[in-house]
Amino acid sequence: MEIKWEVVAETFGITPAAIIAGRLKAEGLPVRVWQEGAGQALGLTVGALGTGYVAVPEEYVEQALGLLDEEVEIDPEDWQEESDYD
Template identity: 35%
Template sequence: MPENWKIVHITNGLAKANVIKGRLKAEGIDVRLQYEAIAKIMGLTADGLGEVKILVKEKDFDTAKKIIN
């Protein structure tokens, strides 16, 4: 049965997203980052460019939310 992934947080910039990802992974939570490739290349953060969605497995959502907040 495939795992369902949920967006737990949206942030601007890959650097900030990677800090959050590292914190969640340190707690044993699998994490995926979803972002537009052009934003990574250009470093843009306007009009949704540079926006990074942080996804976790549905079973880890509540724990991840508490860690982020």
């Protein structure tokens, strides 16, 4: 059976797309990331050739979009103090 992949995010360049994919992978979702070949070869990050794409199998689309819509609360207590690195 062929897997049908659906784009769940479009970004300016491959780097933000890879970050989004990492978030989805951390939740156990299968993910593919790509950028238009010409844009990647030329190092473009804007316009149609610079677009980065994040896709998941169609059965994961709802879950992926839900994860990407979540607001992440950052607790300052979770961050280490600079002195922790000495």
